[in-house]
Every structure is written in structure tokens, then in C-alpha cells.
Amino acid sequence: xxxxxxxxxWKMYKTQAEAMEFLQGLMPHLNEMADDREVVLCxxxxxxxxLSQSLHGSLIRLGAQNVHWETSGAYTGEIAAPMLTELGVxxxxxxHSERRQYFGETDATVNLRLHAAQAAGLTPIxxxxxxxxxxxxxxxxxxxxxxxxxxxSAIDQTNLVIAYEPIWAIGTGETCQSxxxxxxxxLIRAQLTNPDVPIQYGGSVKPDNIDExxxxxxxxxxxxxxxxxxxxxxxxxxxxxxx
Numbered sequence: 317x318x319x320x321x322x323x324x325x326w327k328m329y330k331t332q333a334e335a336m337e338f339l340q341g342l343m344p345h346l347n348e349m350a351d352d353r354e355v356v357l358c359x360x361x362x363x364x365x366x367l368s369q370s371l372h373g374s375l376i377r378l379g380a381q382n383v384h385w386e387t388s389g390a391y392t393g394e395i396a397a398p399m400l401t402e403l404g405v406x407x408x409x410x411x412h413s414e415r416r417q418y419f420g421e422t423d424a425t426v427n428l429r430l431h432a433a434q435a436a437g438l439t440p441i442x443x444x445x446x447x448x449x450x451x452x453x454x455x456x457x458x459x460x461x462x463x464x465x466x467x468x469s470a471i472d473q474t475n476l477v478i479a480y481e482p483i484w485a486i487g488t489g490e491t492c493q494s495x496x497x498x499x500x501x502x503l504i505r506a507q508l509t510n511p512d513v514p515i516q517y518g519g520s521v522k523p524d525n526i527d528e529x530x531x532x533x534x535x536x537x538x539x540x541x542x543x544x545x546x547x548x549x550x551x552x553x554x555x556x557x558x559x
Contacts, residue, residue: 320530321477321514321537322554323356323379323441324544325409326363335363339370341547346375348555353537355554356407357544358441361395368404379407382415383438385428397436408433409539410440411467413483423466430471441477441539442467443518444504448484456482457503464507473510479539480504485519487541492519498532505534523552530556 330338349355358379359367368378384394400408410433411426426442433440444463446456460480480501482492492500497517504515517529518539529535543549 318512318536319514320353321356321441321516322353322540322556323358323407323409323477323479323516323537324540324550325358325381325412325518326360326544327381327414327541328360329545330360330363332363332366335359335367336370338545338547339367342376342551343374345547345551345555349375350555350558352558353554356441358407358409364400364403364405372404377406378404379409379441380405381409381412383408383410383429383433383436383440385425385432387432387436397432397438400438401436406439407477408438408440409479410442411463412443413445413481413486417483423463426463426467427469427471430467430476434472434475439475439477441479441516443479443481443539445481445483445486445519451482451484456500460500460504461507464504468508473508473513476510477514477516477537478504479516479518481518481539483519487520489520491521491525492517494525494528494532494535497529498534501532501534521553523549526553526556527558530558 356377356379380400410429415421430440446459450459485492501515514536516537516539521538521540522543
């Protein structure tokens with residue numbers, strides 16, 4: 317049975333103090349949460365220590381937003397998997413479109429990061445998705461299949477989450493139609509050797525569209541950006557109503 321994973325990606329937001337304030341606002345809402353879902357907060361590196369201490373024994377799993385493929389070395393500005401696992405990190409986002417767009421991430425480096433994460437016992441959340449230009453040109457399927465082929469080479473699919481994030485829907489307020497997201501996620505699943513890999517949808521996920529998104533049969537959760545920054549909105553997403 318496929319696991320439902322709801323992950324918040326804070327990106328480059330929140331100081332440690334703001335992270336703790338968020339947590340105080342969110343935790344009371346988790347008493348209502350059904351036990352068929354896993355909640356992850358992927359926070360800036362600076363907030364990992366304080367949140368790790370506060371989340372210990374809670375229903376929330378701690379996630380990071382990137383990981384390097386080496387366990388140590390002269391890689392200024394990077395972070396190694398053992399540094400994350402030492403803090404109790406369980407998940408890590410790999411290959412987010414913003415990493416690809418702004419920091420030169422490629423399918424080859426994504427593959428290296430996936431291997432490093434899994435070798436350390438982390439569960440990677442692999443992001444794939446097409447740009448508006450690629451979608452308009454009819455290249456959605458070929459782009460995503462290429463990303464999967466490059467990223468998943470020799471990867472253990474029993475310890476993996478995939479997030480389909482159409483780039484044109486990230487932070488734009490424009491959400492991919494849930495039926496279309498379901499179609500593309502079904503296409504992704506057809507390429508996998510393990511059909512039980514959880515596949516999330518990401519891209520302007522909000523409290524008012526989560527119920528429709530999550531009821532799609534191929535969608536196993538959400539990777540949430542802006543709506544994960546406010547306790548009330550993220551709580552509503554976490555406590556989605558399954559139809």
C-alpha cells in the first residue's frame with residue numbers, strides 16, 4: 317500500500333525563532349491528523365538543530381533541502397549526508413527545479429545526490445517537472461522521462477519519494493489541473509520498477525485545492541511551498557479530507 321507523504325518546503329524562509337513560532341502554531345492541529353499520512357518539514361539548514369530537538373518524538377519528520385554526493389571535502393556551501401543524519405533528518409529534497417534553474421543542477425548530479433542520500437539512510441524526495449515552454453511545445457512526457465532515466469540509474473526504489481512539480485505552477489498561483497497531474501503521475505509510475513513509490517504533486521498547493529488533488533488515484537501527497545509557511549494553512553493541507 318502506497319504511503320501518503322505531505323512535505324513542506326520552506327525554501328529560504330524563516331529564522332530559527334520564526335521556525336519555533338511556526339511549530340507552536342502547528343502542533344495543536346496534529347491531534348486531528350489521520351494516521352494514514354506522513355508529515356515532513358524541509359527547512360533551511362540553520363533551523364535543523366532547533367527543530368530536531370523540538371520534533372523528537374512528534375508526528376513530524378524533519379527534512380533538508382539538499383545534500384552533497386560526498387561525505388566530506390572541499391565543497392564550500394554544501395552539506396553532507398552524515399551532517400544531516402546526525403541531526404535526526406529523515407528526508408531530503410533532491411533536484412528541485414530551483415536548484416536546476418539557479419545552481420546548475422543536472423540529472424547526473426541529481427543521481428549522485430540520490431545515491432548519497434540513500435547510502436546514509438535518508439529518504440530522498442526527487443523532483444521532476446517541465447517548464448511552461450516545454451509543456452506548450454508538447455514535450456512534457458519526453459522531458460520527465462528523460463529526467464527519470466538520468467536520475468534513477470541504480471537507485472533503490474524502495475526508499476524513495478518522487479514529486480511531480482510542473483515548473484510553470486511553482487509559486488505562480490497557477491495549479492496544474494488535478495486530472496492532468498494525475499495523468500502525468502501515472503506516466504511516472506509506469507516507468508518505475510516499484511509501483512509503491514509515493515508520488516507527490518507540487519505546484520501552488522493550497523488549503524482550497526488539496527482535497528481535490530489528493531483524491532486523484534495516482535497522487536500520494538503533496539510537496540507544498542508557500543502554503544507551508546503559515547501554521548493554519550499547512551495544518552489544513554496536512555488534515556486534508558479524503559473523499
